[in-house]
Amino acid sequence: MLADQSHGPRLNPIPEEGLLLDRVANEIRFAILSGKFAPGSRLSVPELARELNVSRTPAREALMRLQHEGLVMVVPRKGAVVLQGNSDDLLELFQFREALEGMAARLAARQMSPEQKENLVAIAKLHAESVRAEDLAAHLRYDEEFHAAIAAGSGNSRIFEELGKVRGQLVLLSRAMSTEPGGMDQRVIDAHEAIVDAITTGDTTKADRVARAHVRGVLYLYQSRGLESAGGSSEPRENAAPSA
Structure with missing residues (x-):
C-alpha cells in the first residue's frame, strides 16, 4: 500500500552542493594528513578545482572548513598553505x-x-x-x-x-x-x-x-628526539608512555 502523500513530502531534499563540499573537503583533508601535501605547501583553489574536477566554489569552501579545523593557514601574499610550525x-x-x-x-x-x-x-x-x-x-x-x-x-x-x-x-x-x-x-x-x-x-x-x-x-x-625549545620537564612521569 502506498504511503499517504496528500500532505507533501516528509523529508527535505539534501542539496547536492552540500554533499559535494563534504567530498571535496574529505579528499583534501586526506591528502594533507597522508602527506601528499607537505607542511607549508601552497593550496591553490584553481589547481585543487582542476585536480578534483569541480568548480572553484566547493574547493574554496573546503579550504575554509580545513582552516577552521586548523589544518590550513592563510598567509599574507601567499594564500592558503598547509599548517606548519615549530x-x-x-x-x-x-x-x-x-x-x-x-x-x-x-x-x-x-x-x-x-x-x-x-x-x-x-x-x-x-x-x-x-x-x-x-x-x-x-x-x-x-x-x-x-x-x-x-x-x-x-x-x-x-x-x-x-x-x-x-x-x-x-x-x-x-x-x-x-x-x-x-x-x-x-x-x-x-x-x-x-x-x-x-x-x-x-x-x-x-x-x-x-x-x-x-x-x-x-x-x-x-x-x-632533540626538538629545541619544546619546554617542559625532561623526565617522563607516571605512566608517561610515548605513542603516536
Whole structure:
C-alpha cells in the first residue's frame, strides 16, 4: 500500500552542493594528513578545482572548513598553505591535548555505557597486538580509535571535535619537524591499560591523571628526539608512555 502523500513530502531534499563540499573537503583533508601535501605547501583553489574536477566554489569552501579545523593557514601574499610550525607550537598543542584528554577520560569514566566500555577494551587489545607485532600502520590506526572512543564516550561533543582537530594538527607538525611516530613498546600498552582500568571501574580521578600522564609521555618522546625549545620537564612521569 502506498504511503499517504496528500500532505507533501516528509523529508527535505539534501542539496547536492552540500554533499559535494563534504567530498571535496574529505579528499583534501586526506591528502594533507597522508602527506601528499607537505607542511607549508601552497593550496591553490584553481589547481585543487582542476585536480578534483569541480568548480572553484566547493574547493574554496573546503579550504575554509580545513582552516577552521586548523589544518590550513592563510598567509599574507601567499594564500592558503598547509599548517606548519615549530616546537613551541607543538608544546602548546600537547598542553591543550593533555587538558582535553584528561577531561574526556574523567567524563568517560563517569558515564560510558557497558557497550562503549566493551568496545574500548576490544580496541585496546587490538592495539596491544599491533604493538607486539611491530605493525606501525595498525598501531597508529588503533591508537587513533582508542582515543576517539574515549572522546566519544565523554558525551561532550565539543571535546570530541576539538580533540579531533588537535590530533590532526599534531600529525602535521610532527611531519613538518621530521619527527616520525613511534612509541611501539610495552610502555604504551601499559598506559592504555591504566586508562582502560580507570574508565571501566569508574575511577574518574585516576582516569584524568593517567590520561594526562600518557599525553605528557608523547611530548617526552618528541623532546627526547632533540626538538629545541619544546619546554617542559625532561623526565617522563607516571605512566608517561610515548605513542603516536
